Amino acid sequence: MPSCLNLPLFLSHSQMEQRLLSITILLGVLYFCHAQQEGSDCIKANAQSCGECIQVAEKCGWCTDPNFLKQGDSKSARCDELEALIKKGCSKTMIENPRGSTKVLQDKPVTNRKKDPAGQPITDRKNDTVIIQIQPQKLELNLRSGEPQTFKLKFKRAEDYPIDLYYLMDLSFSMKDDLENVKNLGTALMHEMQGITSDFRIGFGSFVEKTVMPYISTTPARLINPCTSNENCTSPFSYKNVLKLTDDGSKFNSLVSQQQISGNLDSPEGGFDAIMQVAVCGKDIGWRNVTRLLVFSTDAGFHFAGDGKLGGIVLPNDGKCHLENNMYTMSHYYDYPSIAHLVQKLSDNNIQTIFAVTQEFQPVYQELKNLIPKSAVGTLSSNSSNVIKLIIDSYNSLSSEVILENTKLPEGVSISYKANCKNGVVGTGENDRKCFNISIGDEVSFDIAIESKKCPSDRKSQTIKIKPLGFAEEVEITLNFICECECSLTGEPVSKECHNGNGTFECGACRCNEGRIGRKCECSTDEVRTDDLDANCRKDNGTDICSNYGDCVCGTCECKKKDNPEERYSGKFCECDNFNCDRSNNKLCGGHGRCECRVCICDPLYTGSACDCSLDNSTCMAANQQICNGRGTCECGVCKCTNPKFQGSTCEICPTCPGVCPEHKDCVQCRAFQTGEKKDSCEAECGYLHVITVPERENLPQPGGQTYSFTHCKERDANDCWFYYTYGVRNDSQKEVYVVKKLECPAGPDIIPIVAGVVAGIVLIGLALLLIWKLLMIIHDRREFAKFEKEKMNAKWDTGENPIYKSAVTTVVNPKYEGK
Numbered sequence: 001m002p003s004c005l006n007l008p009l010f011l012s013h014s015q016m017e018q019r020l021l022s023i024t025i026l027l028g029v030l031y032f033c034h035a036q037q038e039g040s041d042c043i044k045a046n047a048q049s050c051g052e053c054i055q056v057a058e059k060c061g062w063c064t065d066p067n068f069l070k071q072g073d074s075k076s077a078r079c080d081e082l083e084a085l086i087k088k089g090c091s092k093t094m095i096e097n098p099r100g101s102t103k104v105l106q107d108k109p110v111t112n113r114k115k116d117p118a119g120q121p122i123t124d125r126k127n128d129t130v131i132i133q134i135q136p137q138k139l140e141l142n143l144r145s146g147e148p149q150t151f152k153l154k155f156k157r158a159e160d161y162p163i164d165l166y167y168l169m170d171l172s173f174s175m176k177d178d179l180e181n182v183k184n185l186g187t188a189l190m191h192e193m194q195g196i197t198s199d200f201r202i203g204f205g206s207f208v209e210k211t212v213m214p215y216i217s218t219t220p221a222r223l224i225n226p227c228t229s230n231e232n233c234t235s236p237f238s239y240k241n242v243l244k245l246t247d248d249g250s251k252f253n254s255l256v257s258q259q260q261i262s263g264n265l266d267s268p269e270g271g272f273d274a275i276m277q278v279a280v281c282g283k284d285i286g287w288r289n290v291t292r293l294l295v296f297s298t299d300a301g302f303h304f305a306g307d308g309k310l311g312g313i314v315l316p317n318d319g320k321c322h323l324e325n326n327m328y329t330m331s332h333y334y335d336y337p338s339i340a341h342l343v344q345k346l347s348d349n350n351i352q353t354i355f356a357v358t359q360e361f362q363p364v365y366q367e368l369k370n371l372i373p374k375s376a377v378g379t380l381s382s383n384s385s386n387v388i389k390l391i392i393d394s395y396n397s398l399s400s401e402v403i404l405e406n407t408k409l410p411e412g413v414s415i416s417y418k419a420n421c422k423n424g425v426v427g428t429g430e431n432d433r434k435c436f437n438i439s440i441g442d443e444v445s446f447d448i449a450i451e452s453k454k455c456p457s458d459r460k461s462q463t464i465k466i467k468p469l470g471f472a473e474e475v476e477i478t479l480n481f482i483c484e485c486e487c488s489l490t491g492e493p494v495s496k497e498c499h500n501g502n503g504t505f506e507c508g509a510c511r512c513n514e515g516r517i518g519r520k521c522e523c524s525t526d527e528v529r530t531d532d533l534d535a536n537c538r539k540d541n542g543t544d545i546c547s548n549y550g551d552c553v554c555g556t557c558e559c560k561k562k563d564n565p566e567e568r569y570s571g572k573f574c575e576c577d578n579f580n581c582d583r584s585n586n587k588l589c590g591g592h593g594r595c596e597c598r599v600c601i602c603d604p605l606y607t608g609s610a611c612d613c614s615l616d617n618s619t620c621m622a623a624n625q626q627i628c629n630g631r632g633t634c635e636c637g638v639c640k641c642t643n644p645k646f647q648g649s650t651c652e653i654c655p656t657c658p659g660v661c662p663e664h665k666d667c668v669q670c671r672a673f674q675t676g677e678k679k680d681s682c683e684a685e686c687g688y689l690h691v692i693t694v695p696e697r698e699n700l701p702q703p704g705g706q707t708y709s710f711t712h713c714k715e716r717d718a719n720d721c722w723f724y725y726t727y728g729v730r731n732d733s734q735k736e737v738y739v740v741k742k743l744e745c746p747a748g749p750d751i752i753p754i755v756a757g758v759v760a761g762i763v764l765i766g767l768a769l770l771l772i773w774k775l776l777m778i779i780h781d782r783r784e785f786a787k788f789e790k791e792k793m794n795a796k797w798d799t800g801e802n803p804i805y806k807s808a809v810t811t812v813v814n815p816k817y818e819g820k
Contacts, residue, residue, distance in 0.1 A: 042084075043565050046076045050096050050485035050507040053079035055455055058146040061097035063090035064487050064508035066497075072550060072559040072570045075509055075519050084565055096485040096507060100147045105478075106138035110156040110443070131290075133158050134473045141450055143413070144482040148451035153475060155402050155435075155468060156443040162199035162290035164245050165189070165391070168274055170298035171206040171234075173227055173263040178297070179256075181385050186252025189388055196395070202252050203245040203285060207274035208236050209264040210303075210331045212311040216264045226263035234260040238331030239274035241323060245286035268301040273317075275353070276337045277328050279345040281321035287349070289472035291399070294346075295391055297356040297380060301364055308335030319345055343372050347405065352470040354394040356380045356387060373405070374398055374470040403469040404433040404446060410462040410479065412454040418447040455483035523554030539573040550574035571597065584612035612636070622650040624729050660727050661713035664689070664737070668725050669717060672739040676717065690734055693741045700726050700738050710736075721745035 042060035047053035050062040056079065063078045063085050080088070085095055111132045135154045143149060169175065169182060186202055193200040209215040216226060216236045227233035243255045278285055278294055305316065317337040322330040337345075346353060353375040355365040362379060369375045376397050378390035406415055419427030421435035421444050435444045448466070456462065459481060467474035491506025498510035503521035505511075512521035537545045537552035546557035549569045559569035567579040576597035584590035589600035593611035602611035614637030622629035632641035632651040641651040657663070667686030669676030672693060678685055694700060701710060710728025717723065725739040 042080045043076070043561050045079065046074075047079040048075055049509070049511050050078075050488060051483055054096070054098060054485060055145040055483065058144065061085055061095045062485060062507055063088075063094055064096055065090055065094040066508045068094075068508065069519070070570050071572045072546075072557050072574045072576075073568075074553075074558040074561075077568075078509060080565065094508070096487050098144060098482050098485060100144040100149050100482060101142045102149045102151050103140045103142075104136045104138075104151075105140055107136040108132050110135050110154065111158050112156075131158050131161060132473070133161075133471065134468065134475060136475065137473075138476045138478075140478045140480065142480045142482055143450065143452040145452055145454055148416075148449040150447060150449045153404075153446045153448055153466065154443060155445070157399070157402075157438050157440050159440045160197050160199070162201075162288065163193065163197050163293060163395075164201050164203075164286070164288055164290055165193075165293040165295060166203040166205065166245060166278060166285060167295045167297065168205045168207065168271075168278060170208070170269050170271065170300065171259065171262050172208055172269060172300065173231070173233065173261050174299050175297075176261045177382070178299070178380075179259060179261060182297075182387065183257045184253055185387060186249035186256065188249075189391065190247075190249035192388055192392060196392070199247075199290075201245040201247045201286070201288075202243075202249065203241075204243040204252060204256055205239065205241045205274065205278060205285075206259060207239045207269065207271055208262045209266075209270040210238055210273070210308070210311060210313070211236055212313070212332050214310055215266055215270070215303075227261070232260070234262050236262050236264060237327065238270055239277050239328035241277075241281070241284055241326035244284065245288075268303045268307075269298055270331065270336065271296060271298055271302045272304055272336045272342060273328060273331055275342055276317060276319065276345060277321060277323060279342070279349050279351055280319060281323050282349065284321065284323050284326065287351075289350075291470065292349070292351045292472075293354060293391075293395060293398075294351050295354045295356055295387075297387070299358040299361065299380070301361060302368075303336045305336055305338035305341070317341060339368070339371055346372065346375075347469065350467075350470055350472050352376075352398050354378060354391060354398070356390050356394075358382065373403060374401075398470065400436065400438050402435045402438055402444060404466055405469055406466045407464050409464060410456055412456065413450065413452050413462075413464075413479065415451075416449045420445045420447065450477070450479070452479070452481060455481045459483045518554035519556065519558075537573065539575060546574040547571075549577070582610035584608075584610040608636070620650060622652050626729065630729075660711050661715060664727055665713075665715045668713075668715075668727075668737055668739055669723070671737075672725070672741070673717075673723065673743070688735055690736045692736070692738050694738055695741055697724050697740050700724065700740065701728075717743070719745060 041057050042053070045052070045056040045060075047056060047060075047062075050064070053060050053062040059081050060079055061082045063080075068088070068090050069075070069077060078085075082095060082097060086092060109132070111130075133156055135156075136151075139151060141149045167182070167185065169179070171179065189202060190200060211223075212218070216222070223235060225231075225233050226236050242259065243252055246252065275294070275296065308314065311332075313332065313335050315334050317334045319337065319341060322328055322334075353372060355369065355375065355377045357365045357377065358380050362377065365377045369377045376394040378394050380387065380390060404417060409415060417427075417433040419425075419432055419435050421427055422437060422442055425435075427434055433446065438444060461481070462479045464477050464479065465474045466477065485507055487507040491504045491511070493504045494501035495503065495505035495510070497505040497520065498512065499516075499518070499520045499522040502516045503510040503512040510519065510521050512518070515525055517523050517525055536555035537550075537557050539547060545552050546559065547569075550557040550559040550573075552558075557572065557574050559571075559574040562568060562579075564579075568577065570576045570578070578595040578597075579588065580598045581589050581595035581600045588595055589602065590606070590608075590610045590612040592606040592614075593600045593602040595601075600609060600611050602608070605615045607613045607615060613635075616637055617627055617634045619637045620627050620634035620639045624630075627634050628639040628641065629646065629651040631643040631646045632639045634640075639649060639651050641647055643651070645656055646652070646654050666676045666678045667682070667689055668691070670679040670682035671686050671689055671691045674682070700712065710726045713725050713727060715723060715725075721743040722745075723740065723743050725737050727735070727737055729735050
C-alpha cells in the first residue's frame with residue numbers, strides 16, 4: 001500500500017450510512033494516490049544523467065541549472081516532469097527536453113498514367129521506366145523513447161502497370177490433357193492481357209518430383225521412360241526453367257509445344273522445390289521490378305519440409321538458386337522447403353502466387369493461401385481449358401488489395417498502422433494495414449506511427465523498409481535514436497567541478513567516472529560505508545543517520561523519495577519536508593501557502609499556523625456594504641456577531657427580529673404623516689431617520705439607482721389606508737427613508753346598488769321558487785293521471801248470472817194454443 005494510504009480509517013459497523021461514507025472516502029483516496037503515482041515515473045527511474053532521464057519517458061526533462069539541487073537532493077532529482085521542475089524553481093530555458101522529428105528525404109509524386117479514349121497507351125510504356133505508386137519514398141525519423149513519430153503513406157494503383165507472369169506447370173502423367181491446352185496459352189494470354197497492360201511478359205517452367213526413391217522409380221528403364229504401356233514420356237526431373245520471361249507469345253507456344261509429360265510414383269508432387277527456385281533465381285527467370293505473378297498449375301498435393309527424409313534427404317532447404325542449364329540440380333541433396341520459408345522468399349522477391357488447381361484439391365490450397373499473403377486460388381477445369389479466365393480473375397483479385405508489410409524492427413521499436421481506404425472506410429485492428437476493392441487510379445493512404453521504447457545497445461542508426469505486398473516499390477526509413485541530450489556535447493571532461501577531475505561536468509551535473517559516486521564524484525565505491533563518513537550524516541551527534549529519511553552517500557545525505565512526487569524530504573540531514581505542516585479544511589497550509597521545513601509560509605493576505613486566517617474583509621461585507629452588517633467584527637475573514645440576536649456569515653440574519661418594514665412603520669408614519677402610535681414622541685424616538693417625501697410611487701428609488709441596498713415597504717395605518725416607502729442604510733450609516741406623500745385609502749360603499757341588488761335578488765329567487773313548484777305539480781298530476789289510465793285499462797268485470805236473481809216477468813204457455 002502506498003504511503004498516501006497510511007491513514008487511520010475508523011469505520012462504524014453499526015450504522016450503514018457511516019460505513020458507506022467511509023468506503024466512498026477510501027475509494028477517493030485510492031484514486032488520488034493512483035493519479036499521483038502515475039506522474040512519478042521520472043523520479044522512480046533514479047536517472048543519474050540527462051541521457052538516462054530522457055529515455056525514461058516522453059514527459060521527463062532534465063534541469064541543467066548547476067544551482068538547482070537543494071541540500072539533501074540527489075542528482076536524480078534533476079529528472080522530473082516539466083511542470084514539476086518549474087515548480088521547484090528551474091527556469092524553462094534551463095530544462096533539457098529534446099523532441100523527436102520526422103523528415104522526408106524523397107517525396108516524388110505518384111504516377112498518373114492515362115490511356116487515350118480508344119484504350120491505347122499514349123506513350124511507349126517500355127521507355128517509361130519510372131513508375132511510382134507509393135509516396136513518400138524515403139524518410140528520416142529522430143526517435144525519443146516513448147514519443148511516437150507519425151507520417152502518412154500514400155498508395156495509388158497506376159494504370160497500365162507492367163506485368164511479368166511465369167507459368168509453372170506440373171508435368172506428371174495426370175496433367176497430359178492439360179498440357180495440350182497450355183501449348184497455345186502464350187499468344188492467347190498476351191491478347192487478353194492487352195486490356196490490362198501494354199507491357200506484358202510471360203515465361204514457362206515445369207516440375208515433377210525429386211529424382212530419388214520412393215518418389216520415382218530408379219530402375220534404368222523407368223529413369224528413361226517413367227510411364228507405363230506404350231506412352232512416350234520424358235525422363236523425370238525436379239524443376240526445369242523452360243522459357244525465360246519474354247514478350248514473344250509465339251515463342252512461348254513453340255517451346256511449350258515441345259514439352260513432354262513425365263511421371264512419378266507418389267501422389268504429392270515436388271512443386272515447392274520449383275516455387276523456391278522460381279522465387280530466388282531472379283536472373284535466370286528474368287524478373288523485372290514490376291508486378292510479378294507466378295501461376296502454379298497442378299492436379300495433386302505437395303511435399304513440404306520433412307518429407308525428404310523418406311528419400312534419405314535430411315539437409316534443410318537453403319533457399320538459394322541452384323539452376324544449371326535451367327535445371328534444378330540439388331533436389332537430391334536438399335529437403336523440400338517449409339511453407340514459412342516459401343512465404344519469406346516470395347515476399348522478399350515481391351511475387352504474387354496464383355494456385356490453379358482442380359476442384360479435388362481446392363480445400364488444401366485454400367488453407368495454403370491463408371498462409372501465403374497476396375496469393376489466390378482458382379479452380380482449374382479437368383483439362384485446363386479455363387486457365388486464361390482463371391489467371392485474369394485471380395490477377396484482378398490480387399491487384400485490388402493493398403497490404404503493407406515492414407522489415408524486421410530493431411529491438412524496442414514498435415510500429416502501428418491505420419488504413420484510410422476507399423469510400424471513407426477506416427481499417428483498424430487486424431485490417432489496420434489492409435485496403436480492399438482498389439480499382440485502377442484509386443488512391444488510399446495509411447497513417448503510420450513508429451515508437452521507440454529504449455535506445456539500442458550500440459546507439460547506431462537503423463534502417464527499416466515498408467512496402468505493399470506484391471510490389472517492388474518500398475519506403476526506406478532511417479531511424480536515429482535520441483539517446484543523449486544536446487548539452488552533453490559541450491560537457492567538460494576531467495572537470496574541477498567533479499572532485500579533482502573524477503567526472504565529466506555536463507548538463508549542470510557531474511557524470512562520474514567508473515568507480516566514483518556522489519553528487520560531485522567525491523567518493524570511491526570502496527569507501528562509501530565507512531563510519532567516519534556516516535558521522536557527517538548524523539544531526540547533533542545523534543544516532544539517526546539522515547533523520548531516518550535518507551541515505552548517507554560519501555558523507556552527504558541523499559534524501560529518500562516519496563511515491564508522490566510533490567512530497568519530498570530536504571535539508572542537510574533530511575530533517576525537513578514539505579508535507580508535515582499544519583492543515584486546515586484537510587488542505588496543507590489551508591491551500592493558501594507552501595510548506596517549508598514543516599512550517600507554513602503563507603500567501604499575502606493570509607496568516608496563522610495553517611494559513612487559515614484571511615486578512616481580506618470582502619467575505620465579511622454585508623449586502624448593505626457594511627462590514628458584518630454593522631453588528632459584528634471581521635476576524636480571519638469570518639464575522640463574529642456582537643449582537644446576539646443576529647447571526648449568519650455577515651450578521652444579517654435575525655430570526656427573532658421583526659422585518660425591516662414593520663420595525664420602522666410607526667416612525668415613518670409619525671415623521672411623514674404626523675400620525676401613528678409614536679406621533680407624540682416622534683422627535684425623540686424617530687429622529688434617527690432621514691425622511692424624504694416623493695409625490696408618487698414611481699418616484700421611489702429603484703434597483704440600480706442607488707449605491708446602497710434598500711427595501712420597498714407597504715404598510716397600513718389605523719384608517720386602513722396604505723402608505724409606501726423605502727428603507728435603506730447609506731454607506732455613512734445614515735438610515736434613509738423615501739415616503740410616498742399620498743395615502744391610498746379604500747373608498748366607502750355605494751348603498752343604492754347594494755339595496756337594488758338585494759331586492760332584485762329576492763324577487764328573482766321567489767320567481768324561481770314558484771316556477772319550480774309549478775313544475776313539480778305538473779309532473780305530479782301527469783303521473784297520477786297516467787296511473788289512473790293504467791288501472792282503468794287493467795280492470796276485469798264478472799259477467800256471470802246472480803244465482804238468487806229472479807226475473808219479474810213470468811211467461812205462461814197456453815196448452816191449448818196450437819199456433820194458429
